[in-house]
Amino acid sequence: MEDKKILTYVENVVKNMPEDWIKLTTHRLDIYEEKLAKTQFLEQFETLFENNTFDNSALKILPTAYDYIRLGHPLSTVLEWTIAKLNNLESDQVISFSSAVTPILAVLRTNLLDNKKTQIVYTDHLPESFDAELIKSVYGYNFELNKINDLSELKSFEGSTILVSNESKVSAKFDLSANVDFHLSLYDELGSIIIVNGEKNEAYISAIQHVRRRETISMTPADSYKAIQLILGQETENVDQSALKENKKAVVKTLQKIAGSNSKALFASSGLSMQYAIMMGLVDDALENHKGKEIKFIVPPNCYGGTNDQARRVAACLDNVEVVDLPVDGENDMVSSTDKVLEEIAEMDAVPYIIAEIPTNPRVEVPVLEDLKAALKKERKTKNGDIAIDPVFILDQTFCPNVHFLGEGEILSEVRTISYASGSKFPSGGKCTAGYCIGNAKTDDLxxxxxTHLTLCDNEATALQYSVLAEQMPSMNARIKSAYENTRKFVNFIEEVLPEAKINFVSEELAKEDFTPSVFSLDLPTKGNTPEEKEAYKRELNLKLINMMITEIPDESKYCVSYGQLKGCYWTIPATSTQGTTKEGDKDYIARVSLSGNMDLERHKEVFKAFVESI
Known part of the structure; x- marks a missing residue:
């Protein structure tokens, strides 16, 4: 009876859910409290369930479940809640993934750090892309593989047991054996669901969720919706394989044209999924071609928190990998920092991999590119006088994906360079999270x-993501141009009405070289008798400005970390959002603003002028 009540309620919820639940890629931060991620949504959702309330207006005002949709969202949360409820589990014990392999890697990572054994047991087959030897040799994970005919063969194990089962349909009920610590159900094309079994494994929950946040994504909104439909016994559409093939061909061709490079183009489920494949692919290459040498990932300490955190997480698992700081903003210069760090690494005879954003985030600075090229190309010597290993430059081009760095004759064509971008920004216009990477002629083997590692982790873009990119990418450069024009006008206006503010944005000269971002950072004027008072006043002013904008223009201005959307204007404070895991001293408590080409610019000017008059 209770099961029927749950399923009937969920059926009514998906029938009446807000459109945003399936369409948003980044949620509003004004209805999100990080310390209450998922729990706040679930508590209120549970109340609606108890009262049998499922109308659209009630669902619409539920607080944001997660800050980034790749980590989780209303539909993945409802899917997990449904499975948990039907199996008398807590909701956080059920975690959905777009990937079939990464949940296994999540458990293996935790056990590596805890020096604990793992056995992976399966009755049918493991995920198609699961490569045991590569996972052991490159990721450093240890495990046993055991195929059994029947669950009755399962015996207790001194360590963790992961049971992998292949589901022909999305099951809602599971027979959880006491000898199973983690039950992983694989669903063709949709991803997987891992159940953390028993109180003794509760400590794994946050670690598994963190892997989902940094190295992959949750089951996507569209696929979560499909999984819920299957649980309800409803018909779903199969993936059109011929359309998928055509979309893949189209986006590869489009990206090669946009980047000015004919290299292989790869598409992942998110920007961080792409970055993880890049990092692990480069580790693999170093192990093969530079045996016994240390690997150094050189990363700006104040860059996007996901990049920063992921790099350190990779280093934490591998004895021969270390993260080295690359100061790039403000008083620091990317070129001199690059030259200095590469000299130090050459001296050690180590393998240098540099991850950097151009323009930088959030200060929107562009280095002198000829000087950067010279620093990267410079032949260096080890302490023994041998020629040092040349660097690989991993360029996060999310802010300006239109700039040509890679093609023949371009500024970084002679340096091993891989460019990547978050697809939730300009490539998709905010319609999906897929990311991509492409290289120059020197990076084919890389x-x-x-x-190989994108495939191994089962992190390739989904069919729907390919479809969205095929639709949106051809217009990307035109959208970048119109968004930049709005941003330049808004920046010029702010300089007129609030000349005391410090604005970080590209110069007119850089814009002529195609550096046309539609994001700028705003350091508001402050007052006070001490540095602490001045900082506190400025932080309050940031929030006052953002609250004024999103209150006065709610249809267009959002408190959100997004960028490159098809319409509207987005405001955030990097220190509290995109720089989340960055060390406190490296965070930027400034306002970051991103504009689109489709917004009421004059209205935004009016409200900003009113803000200036109020201070």
Missing amino acids: LDKIE
């Missing part, structure tokens, strides 16, 4: 390695 791209093969990266593709």
Whole structure:
């Protein structure tokens, strides 16, 4: 009876859910409290369930479940809640993934750090892309593989047991054996669901969720919706394989044209999924071609928190990998920092991999590119006088994906360079999270390695993501141009009405070289007798400005970390959002603003002028 009540309620919820639940890629931060991620949504959702309330207006005002949709969203949360409820589990014990392999890697990572054994047991087959030898040799994970005919063969194990089962349909009920610590159900094309079994394994929950946040994504909104439909016994559409093939061909061709490079182009489920494949592919290449040498990932300490955190997480698992700081903003210069760090690494005879954003985030600075090229190309010597290993430059081009760095004759064509971008920004216009990477002529072998690890982790873009990119990418450069024009006008206006503010944005000269971002950072004027008072006043002013904008223009201005959307204007404070895991001293408590080409610019000017008059 209770099961029927649950399923009937869920059926009514998906029938009446807000459109945003299936369409948003980044949720509003004004209805999100990080310390209450998922729990706040679930508590209120549970109340609606108890009262049998499922109308659209009630669902619409539920607080945001997660800050980034790749980590989780209303539909993945409802899917997990449904499975948990039907199996008398807590909701956080059920975690959905777009990937079939990464949940296994999540448990293996935790056990590696805890020096604990793992056995992976399966009755049918493991995920198609699961490569045991590569996972052991490159990721450093240890495990036993055991195929059994029947669950009755399961015996207690001194360590963790992961049971992998292949589901012909999405099951809602599971027979959880006491000898199973993690039950992983694989669903063709949709991803997987892992159940953390028993109180003794509760400590794994946050670790598994963190892997989902940094190295992959949750089951996508569209696929979560499909999984819920299957649980309800409803018909769903199969993936059109011929359309998928055509979309893949189209986006590869489009990206090669946009980047000005004919190299292999790869598409992942998110920007961080792409970055993880790049990092592990490069580790693999170094292990093969530079045996015994240390690997150094050189990363700006104040860059996007996901990049920063992921790099350190990779280093934490591998004895021969270390993260080295690359100061790039403000008083620091990317070129001199690059030159200095590469000299130090050459001296050690280590393998240098540099991850950097151009323009930088959030200060929107562009280095002198000829000087950067010279620093990267410079032949260096080890302490023994041998020629040092040349660097690979991993360029996060999310802010300006239109700039040509890679093609023949372009500024970084002679340096091993891989460019990547978050697809939830300009490539998709905010319609999906897929990311991509492409290289220059010097990186063909590296791209093969990266593709191997993208496939191994089962992190390729989904069919729907390919479809969205095929639709949106051809217009990307035109949208970048119109968004930049709005941003330049808004920046010029702010300089007129609030000349005391410090604005970080590209110069007119850089814009002529195609550096046309539609994001700028705003350091508001402050007052006070001490540095602490001045900082506190400025932080309050940031929030006052953002609250004024989103209150006065709610249809267009959002408190959100997004960028490159098809319409509207987005405001955030990097220190509290995109720099989340960055060390406190490296965070930027400034306002970051991103504009689209489709917004009421004059209305935004009016409200900003009113803000200036109020201070």
